[in-house]
Amino acid sequence: MIDILLALAALWLLCRFLTVCCRVPAALAPLAGLSLAALWLTLAGMAGLLRPGAAVLYLACLAGGMVSLKKSRPGSGQTALQSLITPGSTAFWALSLAFAVYFCIRQPLFADFDEFSFWGTAAKLTCINNALYTTGEIGWAWQATQNPGLIVLGYFFQVWGSFAPWKIFLAYDVLLFACFAAVIGGTRWKNYALAVPAAAICWCVPWFFTTYNRTIYNAISTVYMSSYGDIPAGVVFGGAVAYWLWLRRSAGRKWTVLPVLALCGNIKSNTFVLSLVAAGLVAADCVLFVSGGQKGFAGWKCGLAKRFGFALGCMAAPLALYLGWNSYIARLVAQNAAAGGMGTTSESIVTVALSGVKILLGLPVGDYYTQRLPRLAQAGGDMQSAFYHTNISMLGPGVMLAALTALLLLGTVLLAKGERLRMGALSVLSAGGFVGYNFMLALSYAFIFKESQCADLVDYNRYLYTYYIGWFLLAVAVLVYVLDSRESLLPQLGRGAVWLLAVVMLWRVNQLVLPQMSVLGFSSNYFSEQRLQQARADAARAVMQPGSRVFFVSQGDNGYYWFSYSYDFLPTVVDYSGNMEQGGGGGTFGLPQLRPGEEDHNRYLYYHPYTAEQWRQEVLNSGCDYIFLNEIDEIFIQSYAELFSDGLAAARGGETLVYQVENGCFTPVAMEVPR
């Protein structure tokens, strides 16, 4: 817990510095602070200096905080306090501290597939090695390429302590709360009647846009307890635009939006487009509209070059980081290939985007794209149908979400007296971004994902709700922005409408998400299987020599146990256990003639047919020191029992999970098996 307190203290000092010295409103400072931390740690990680970089960051926070404490501001005393304690900053710090204490008590664990196949494992790898997950040793046969923004943010929260999944959840949630605070923005205390429902709306958003079934099954809703990047990507997208709106109204340093935009593009490779949309909106707002000063064309021309330069900087911030990361990854992939791993990755999203534009313009594209054009047509058609008919949210299909967001934006335009053109432009451009994002997703289905993923629009909701979340938060932010400064009858009615929207969203969330099946009341029993699994891995590691490598057997596995034990065993490395051609990384080992029928889905699909001698050679060639038998079945016993010195008697009797590889023989290792 001390590491969490240190991280929050460092963030508080950094926020104080940003507010006092850079005049960033207190509600925006957490998002700017977290973005700066993520940017710095990403660069330090790429340079191979993550730990020293983190130490420098903490020192910089301390120094900044000290400077801010010494610096006297005009109107210090009561006014200074008022500038630090606003509805947005209060909501942020109250929620962050409450969640820090709550998670420390409840200690939720990772539970979803992708948390083990990437997000959680990468976070653990980074924390235990004090280096980016891209360079840590692990049994994956491929080079991890996903962007590191969230992973390094998780690292920031546990630099000075031991790794725990709940700290990762906390880091994600603190980022979400920072974006919510940016949506509430510069709202003043006298307008708390606007800030409170706006905060309630933000709180509901991650559920409202991602849940479409009642969570009455044993599976709990993992909103606010997940290390997936989809929700944060959407929230940061909306938060970045909200940040800019409120920053521009204040006297804050404009450059502080750049790290926020960079973070937006550094969360997931497939949501990079969102950062371009956010940057485009900020750039357009900056170039097209002038805040204060002379009106008309003359006023617009004044300082145009400076504004244009800043707009270019906005576009460059996410793009430069993204390209820098891609070039870093390309270098690692080449090294990985030279070391015998996979030397290829899927098409880059930038290449795909350029090819997509060429396709739209009717220009020739390479064979790779020409052959997959029918897939693009299919994905486009299916997505169009899904937009109208596939339930992805508590409000129904995408068309309903788009309509709700459009309604809010329309209301904003009507209420924004004197800024109607500006709000109208923001609405139209964000709608254009939505179309562009859909086009990019169709391109991804056609040219990046597997054919089966394209045919079934796999994870359509997860990819698309990211934009809906960001778009909606943007709409709420502009509405709050407009309502905050108006005192007449219509804005007062607008505040009532915001309150009503909050109540409807809270009611709907309460209707579909039972508190006991959510972050607000989950049973620790839900994580009992993960705890037992971790105990089994720990018990196995206790009887192994340090630095050992483990061959993994779990009959009937579809890859889940291989991934999850790869996570549990760290820093001990679980081998890929099988080869790419025969489907490694979890599955069923057995003699070719024992392959079960299709009705036994997992065993049939993920079957690794090896003769006894082939399997023995596979284990020996892998360089593993031990074999971990998570689950054995009759196929395994019949196929390979002869290779084990006791004929697998100890494993069958539940006396051990571990066999040592010694002189070409596999002998049981005595251990206490957790049950």
Place this chain on the structure above:
Amino acid sequence: MKKQWQKAAALLQKPWGLAAVCYAAALAGWLLYGVFCLGSDSLSAVRGSLREQSMTVQDFQLVNLEQTGENTLYTLNGDPQMILPDVSGQKIRSLTIQAQYTKDAREMCLYYTTAPGQDFSQEKRVFAVQADDGTCTYTLPRTRICALRLDPCSPAENELLTMTVESITLNAPRSAAAYFAPGWAGAFNLILWPGMAAALLNIAAGLLRLLLKGRKPA
């Protein structure tokens, strides 16, 4: 007295005034409700109409369930039910069950009726809160309960399972403190809703002020 009213009016006009009143009212309401529930249950316990009762599998009418041992049940389809057709002679506040399942139990819920002969319906059901040891507790509304139907699991198609019931208890004992503990979600609601109420009152007051201002002669 007049001064006190003036002070109260001045408090309400401050930005924090309404919020403070709403939070105080919510806290007082919560405590009063706790006192009422504790008192009412204690009185019922003394009268003997509210008592702890240990149940066995044999006490229930089993539907879509086959008893395969003293405490073991095998599901015959995806909708197993354990029914207590008449519990109207006593007050029922909760049902607690501890059971082991061979496969994923999925949805669990408890239906109740509030009048004799009434059908079970989706409008009258509650969901379990699971303790850290896996015990599930269904808390019923404080009303007359005539019949109960426990759906102990909802196995998926082709995933029929065996459940071993370790204990079923009606009206499991509750400490006095439990009547005043809101739980995590309750605590969240106690923070959220008074704030929302204050916001609504503030908006309404603002609207009223603007409307009255508009009616004033120039």
